[in-house]
Amino acid sequence: MQPVEAPPTTPAAPPAVEDRAAGTALLPHFYTDPALLEAEQERIFERTWQLAGHASALPSPGSYITTRAGNQPVLVVRDKQHRLRAYRNVCRHRASRLLSGSGQCKGAIRCRYHGWTYRFDGSLIGVPEGLMFGERLDKSTLSLMPARVEELCGLVFVNLDEDAPALAELVGDLPRRLEPYRIPSLRTFRGGSGAQPANWKLVVENYVEGYHIPIAHPGLMRMLDYKYYDVDVHEHHVWFDAPLREKPSSNRLERLYAQLVEPMPGLGKEDQRVWRYAFIYPNTAIDLYPDQVNTWQLMPDGTARTYDIWAAYRPPTSGIRTRAVQWMNQRLNTLVLKEDIDLVDNVQQGLQTRGYACGPLSRREAAVAWFADRVRADLVPDARSR
Numbered sequence: 175m176q177p178v179e180a181p182p183t184t185p186a187a188p189p190a191v192e193d194r195a196a197g198t199a200l201l202p203h204f205y206t207d208p209a210l211l212e213a214e215q216e217r218i219f220e221r222t223w224q225l226a227g228h229a230s231a232l233p234s235p236g237s238y239i240t241t242r243a244g245n246q247p248v249l250v251v252r253d254k255q256h257r258l259r260a261y262r263n264v265c266r267h268r269a270s271r272l273l274s275g276s277g278q279c280k281g282a283i284r285c286r287y288h289g290w291t292y293r294f295d296g297s298l299i300g301v302p303e304g305l306m307f308g309e310r311l312d313k314s315t316l317s318l319m320p321a322r323v324e325e326l327c328g329l330v331f332v333n334l335d336e337d338a339p340a341l342a343e344l345v346g347d348l349p350r351r352l353e354p355y356r357i358p359s360l361r362t363f364r365g366g367s368g369a370q371p372a373n374w375k376l377v378v379e380n381y382v383e384g385y386h387i388p389i390a391h392p393g394l395m396r397m398l399d400y401k402y403y404d405v406d407v408h409e410h411h412v413w414f415d416a417p418l419r420e421k422p423s424s425n426r427l428e429r430l431y432a433q434l435v436e437p438m439p440g441l442g443k444e445d446q447r448v449w450r451y452a453f454i455y456p457n458t459a460i461d462l463y464p465d466q467v468n469t470w471q472l473m474p475d476g477t478a479r480t481y482d483i484w485a486a487y488r489p490p491t492s493g494i495r496t497r498a499v500q501w502m503n504q505r506l507n508t509l510v511l512k513e514d515i516d517l518v519d520n521v522q523q524g525l526q527t528r529g530y531a532c533g534p535l536s537r538r539e540a541a542v543a544w545f546a547d548r549v550r551a552d553l554v555p556d557a558r559s560r
């Protein structure tokens with residue numbers, strides 16, 4: 175006989191953005207409430223360091239890349255003194271987006287709509303038919319809107335908050351740990367964008383815990399020595415070590431990868447048999463493999479969808495064996511991503527359940543608790559005192 179299910183209890187009215195004690199997951203409405211999207215945009219994405227790309231895409235004066243801080247378009251350009259500059263990617267005339275993709279400006283940034291032209295220092299220098307504006311045109315008040323920009327181990331980050339602390343100050347020993355991977359010398363060999371059918375915070379939380387590996391990633395479980403999967407939580411970032419097993423996998427591709435992988439220049443023997451991951455709050459993920467480095471920007475696209483931009487980097491001199499290993503890595507991790515997308519999709523759907531309240535978090539989910547605390551602190555500024 176089927177057990178009789180208790181009728182669902184009437185759900186309490188969803189709390190306004192509300193907090194719980196540290197160490198607990200976010201309440202369900204954090205992942206489903208459309209009203210939070212704007213708050214997240216203002217309080218998280220416009221105040222934190224956002225990955226914009228790799229410094230090699232900005233080799234000389236006039237080289238530029240474009241990116242987004244959440245939903246805000248930003249451009250980064252190298253000026254004539256070889257410094258990086260960042261601006262809101264919008265023309266001060268009538269809001270045309272100034273640049274798209276990446277490339278090279280010839281001497282100045284020129285708007286494609288009416289041709290207003292800006293120096294790399296942001297000042298407006300050219301307005302076609304300027305006399306037609308009469309006295310209404312004061313070029314000195316129409317410079318590009320600046321943003322902060324910083325390079326960290328070859329990766330370029332932007333921040334729309336003029337008062338934000340420098341990224342290098344926030345991430346402590348992360349540059350020292352990234353340094354052996356020589357990211358500044360690596361080159362992009364793959365990249366793209368994708369969508370995941372879940373709130374961006376679920377995608378982050380899934381990235382920052384390994385507790386689901388034994389159940390949901392059979393391939394990873396065969397490859398990684400789960401016992402030694404280690405999470406090191408800092409204030410602004412998290413570091414993961416996932417050593418590869420000594421025992422050869424029963425799967426041919428996994429076995430071959432583990433046999434053939436060699437450390438990139440800069441890495442030692444101790445780095446050859448470990449996959450590492452770094453996550454910088456709120457939405458930058460860096461996968462550090464012995465053979466390549468991948469980066470991920472995770473951005474909200476509505477409450478139940480995440481837009482991701484990813485790139486894969488490798489040494490310019492990767493030989494045929496290493497290229498084969500990189501191809502295997504891509505195959506293996508594409509499967510892991512597929513499994514992860516299915517997991518977060520299921521959680522997003524489960525969160526619709528009336529009366530559901532989050533369960534406890536394991537020590538293996540320490541970074542989920544950390545992320546929840548960070549999000550609460552940003553979205554509910556007085557949360558820490560409750």
Ligand code: FES
Pocket residue numbers: 265266267268269270285286287288289290
């Ligand atoms: S919108 Fe840029 S010149 Fe008019």
Ligand SMILES: [Fe+2]
Pocket residue numbers: 380386391510514
């Ligand atoms: Fe996963």
